[in-house]
């Protein structure tokens with residue numbers, strides 16, 4: 699690539715950074731899933747300014763922010779092998795948006811936190827991916843090879859559809875552990891980079 703082409707690509711990526719935004723929507727009763735949502739946002743902030751990546755509690759949804767966001771990241775604690783009732787209420791509240799195809803073409807990704815090592819988190823990621831497909835969204839997975847299966851390892855639960863984290867009985871500052879939180883930060887960074895890279899260049903004409 700010649701110098702002017704490189705400069706033009708760099709300026710396009712900079713323009714894209716200025717225009718894209720991410721909402722991380724979650725439900726968390728005891729704070730563990732919330733901590734994961736905040737770690738994803740922290741990762742996204744490695745690429746984007748603060749106002750362009752936010753965690754959104756399902757009890758306090760800023761619908762305008764969601765409607766304008768390029769990427770919606772959905773996350774729930776696992777209850778009985780499913781998203782929680784509160785998260786499902788949020789999903790059902792979007793049915794008019796589904797009908798009017800308001801979110802069609804947006805990016806989507808997901809995460810699930812639970813007490814069990816498996817805990818049937820895969821069922822939650824599948825449930826959310828199906829929900830995103832109903833909306834006509836474009837899915838982004840977690841393309842990160844596990845570094846191992848110890849508490850400090852990245853993607854230690856070997857999940858590729860989305861992010862899985864596990865919290866034990868303890869305060870959210872301590873659990874999920876370092877490996878899971880670092881994976882969440884990596885995921886947020888990856889998601890932001892992906893949508894910046896694929897954002898259509900804004901016309902200056």
Ligand SMILES: Cc1cc2nc3c(=O)[nH]c(=O)nc-3n(C[C@H](O)[C@H](O)[C@H](O)COP(=O)(O)O)c2cc1C
Pocket residue numbers: 725726727728729730731732775776777778779780811812813814815816817818865
């Ligand atoms: C009603 C209920 C059902 C649960 N079902 C599951 C389950 O199916 N699998 C699992 O691993 N953990 C299960 N758990 C544990 C939760 O997933 C865990 O406490 C939760 O992820 C903590 O997240 P939070 O602090 O964000 O609420 C359940 C907890 C409750 C209260």
